[in-house]
Amino acid sequence: MGFFDNFFRKKSSGDVAKDRLKLLLVSDRSSCSPELMEQIKNDIIQVISKYMEIDAEGLDIQITQTETDDTGRKVPALYANIPIRDLKK
Amino acid sequence: MSEVIVITSGKGGVGKTTTTANVGTGLAKMGYSVVLIDTDIGLRNLDVVMGLENRIVYNLVDVVEGNCRIKQALIKDKKYPNLFLLPSAQTRDKTSVSPEQMKKLTDELREEFDYIILDCPAGIEQGFKNAIAGADRAIIVTTPEVSAIRDADRIIGLLEANEISKMELVINRIRMDMVKRGDMMSREDVVDILAIDLLGIVPDDENIVIATNQGEPLVGTDCQAGKAFMNICKRINGENVPFVEFETDGFFTRLMKAFRG
Numbered sequence: 249m250g251f252f253d254n255f256f257r258k259k260s261s262g263d264v265a266k267d268r269l270k271l272l273l274v275s276d277r278s279s280c281s282p283e284l285m286e287q288i289k290n291d292i293i294q295v296i297s298k299y300m301e302i303d304a305e306g307l308d309i310q311i312t313q314t315e316t317d318d319t320g321r322k323v324p325a326l327y328a329n330i331p332i333r334d335l336k337k
Numbered sequence: 338m339s340e341v342i343v344i345t346s347g348k349g350g351v352g353k354t355t356t357t358a359n360v361g362t363g364l365a366k367m368g369y370s371v372v373l374i375d376t377d378i379g380l381r382n383l384d385v386v387m388g389l390e391n392r393i394v395y396n397l398v399d400v401v402e403g404n405c406r407i408k409q410a411l412i413k414d415k416k417y418p419n420l421f422l423l424p425s426a427q428t429r430d431k432t433s434v435s436p437e438q439m440k441k442l443t444d445e446l447r448e449e450f451d452y453i454i455l456d457c458p459a460g461i462e463q464g465f466k467n468a469i470a471g472a473d474r475a476i477i478v479t480t481p482e483v484s485a486i487r488d489a490d491r492i493i494g495l496l497e498a499n500e501i502s503k504m505e506l507v508i509n510r511i512r513m514d515m516v517k518r519g520d521m522m523s524r525e526d527v528v529d530i531l532a533i534d535l536l537g538i539v540p541d542d543e544n545i546v547i548a549t550n551q552g553e554p555l556v557g558t559d560c561q562a563g564k565a566f567m568n569i570c571k572r573i574n575g576e577n578v579p580f581v582e583f584e585t586d587g588f589f590t591r592l593m594k595a596f597r598g
Contacts, residue, residue: 260518262519262521262522262523266526266530269483270530273490276487276490276491
């Protein structure tokens, strides 16, 4: 447990557990099954592909928590990160 | 004013029965009249943890089916005359009792006791529905592990759906040495994730195993878990007990232990 151990250490396993749980619980609570997420993902790819060329492999969608502006209450939000290969098709 | 408290967790093996035994015994020690009900039909265990397994004549199903009066099925504790156990049936299954019957039973017990404490089975099926039917308040037991916390979150959702709004958390079997190293989620981490009020933290203590071996709950004794359970009882009773950090063994203590063997 020297100085260098701590220095070079990756994230502690406790933090890994917390991060995994946070993501897991958001999808558990929203009762959104992995199959449903897959369907949403495929539909998004189809729609966006009509207008531009996207990287379907690199597409990432998940349900996360976001604060509403007015009350500060946390609500679920659909987050999608869609890398674009070419804007013009 | 009597209160019906259900002790639940979702996941099995996190310490529901141990918590029930210790909380019940602690409240009895404080002078309240307490009845513990084991609702795990088919897999009863609260009787052995309490050390009362040899005194069972009638059980929960007998009471519900009207084979005996409630008083005949209640077993008086070895140490506290104001503490009773209503054991579960070992040779029946969960469908032997309905939520309506459980509600009726707890309502009848309210007239005699200050605290009615229900030990809930693992899972979210019939046994869980029976256990929560008559409850005013829920204690959710979890350990600082991913699987237990995930199940606890599910249970919290189900309790909310059943309009049990008074829910509190007990984090069991925490190891401060691992938390310090960053290899176990801390009390703050768990509370942050589950977002309900904390009722107590119980350290991983080998005295729990010893106490269970002997069938004598250790609440109130001079060990870390004994103190932690007593604090939980005081908080249930509305006392404001601050949360103390448990000590991890320092260098010197570890050295002494090494010598003692």
